[in-house]
Amino acid sequence: MSAGTPLRVIVADDQASVREGLVLMLGLLPDIDVVASAANGEEALALVAEHRPDAILLDLHMPVMDGTETTRRLTADHPEVAIVVLTTFADDRSVLDTLRAGARSYLTKDADRLHIAQTLRSAASGLAVLDPQVQATLLAATTPPPAAAAPETVTVPAADREPPDHLTQREAEILTLIARGLTNTEIATTLFLSNNTVKTHINRIFAKTASRDRVAAARYARDHGMG
Incomplete structure (x- = not known):
């Protein structure tokens, strides 16, 4: 993505109201171009192959193919696409599985429009961004118990x-x-x-x-x- 070029984004979420809201919200920003939206992981994979976006905003729990498996497939087939997970779930299993699958950033759905947009830009430039709640969850999940030899x-x-x-x-x-x-x-x-x-x-x-x-x-x- 060259300087001054709008960030090309795909939105994937199985809830139509959430998906359409994200598309509208991000589409109002002058430096973001929402090129497509998907209702499940399989649609997301097909649309990424078709449109070659800079980043994808991906829900975690979707039918047909969930966000973790979609992330794994995207990382293997389209490593140049930055994956930003946006979900209501911040439990340690979801966070760990998705980050291990290749997600670059992880936000919860209470993030505002500007935070989401900045995270997409950062992810597309190679930076990782984690919601503070997600960071706390991840640190808790990876911190050994006091008695462990660590x-x-x-x-x-x-x-x-x-x-x-x-x-x-x-x-x-x-x-x-x-x-x-x-x-x-x-x-x-x-x-x-x-x-x-x-x-x-x-x-x-x-x-x-x-x-x-x-x-x-x-x-x-x-x-x-x-x-």
Whole structure:
């Protein structure tokens, strides 16, 4: 997709009202072109083969072929198409199965139009985006029990506690992981972010905490009970 070219998207959802609403909602955005819509996984596969979109917005629970199997088939046959799952289900089995099948991003249906559109653009450019509820579910599903012989569980600041110096919750999470000694790549893997996104957050953390480097940032984190 070249700069200035509208993002070509297919919407797949078995509920006609939801599908039509998404098509209308996204179609109002000037930089998104909804080229087709599907009521099930088989239709979605056929339409992707016909239209070659940049991304597909895919419901998880559909008749004929569900979202997980559709994701698996799309990943095998059309790896260039970014798959964004949009569903009411955020249970750990659904999240894990779909991400393992090749979905790039996973949103719940309470996401607003701009969030959905931005996620589609990010996915098409190679970035992964997970709804906060989905991130929490995934981390809970993949965190070993305390008694297991595994690396120490990462603890991040509680969402109801305001981070110091105007740090965002995401920046506070990353700062905590810096203090734990994680590299940028390890932080990206833990929080399901791209390396570039982690670097951007770290630069902001350094600026807000007046830290010259990771050592200073780690010291700041420990001084503020975040390490």
